[in-house]
Amino acid sequence: MTDQTEPHELPAPPELPAPPEVPELRALARTALLEVTAESTIGGAAGTTDEGDGVVSYLFANRMPGYPGWRWTVSIAQVEGDEPTVLEVELMPGDGSLVAPDWVPWSERLAEYRAAQDGHDDESDESDDEDSDEESDDYDESDDDDESDDDDDDESDDDDDDDFDDDEDDLAESDDDEIDGVDVDELDDTPPSR
Numbered sequence: 001m002t003d004q005t006e007p008h009e010l011p012a013p014p015e016l017p018a019p020p021e022v023p024e025l026r027a028l029a030r031t032a033l034l035e036v037t038a039e040s041t042i043g044g045a046a047g048t049t050d051e052g053d054g055v056v057s058y059l060f061a062n063r064m065p066g067y068p069g070w071r072w073t074v075s076i077a078q079v080e081g082d083e084p085t086v087l088e089v090e091l092m093p094g095d096g097s098l099v100a101p102d103w104v105p106w107s108e109r110l111a112e113y114r115a116a117q118d119g120h121d122d123e124s125d126e127s128d129d130e131d132s133d134e135e136s137d138d139y140d141e142s143d144d145d146d147e148s149d150d151d152d153d154d155e156s157d158d159d160d161d162d163d164f165d166d167d168e169d170d171l172a173e174s175d176d177d178e179i180d181g182v183d184v185d186e187l188d189d190t191p192p193s194r
Helices: 023-034 106-137 142-173 184-189
Strands: 042-052 055-062 070-077 085-093
Touching: 023 042, 023 055, 023 070, 023 085, 042 070
Parallel strands: none
Antiparallel strands: 042 055, 055 070, 070 085
């Protein structure tokens, strides 16, 4: 007989108090960050996390575009009697930063898209009218240059055609019915195999 009991949830780990803020270690963490990223991407202090075994992670806000809710994390180890050592410098996602946005039905997204396109078309019609007036008044000398380029292209095409004709003449002049030791006429006289 099997005992079918409800799976019980594990209790949440107890909230550990944040390790004390050490200004010298925070300065070391910021210096380590500046070695891997520009100062403009580093925001203010965002707290600390005790990783255990003498390792403390210092968190900084991230100001890099494209990574909302992410934090710079610098893990520093401090063993008694030794200088503090930077272990890792990384960009880590914060709570909710990897969560997809709320789902929006296709009909609503399509309506928003069409509304945006209608507004864009109205603006482009006005700008097209202004552009066409300006184009008719201005003379563009590059149009003349385009015509001369076309003439040059035609001449080079003629040269290519001549090279091709020479190749055809070489093939037509060959009266030899043997190609690499095989008599082509002999192959034509053989009956098809069944």
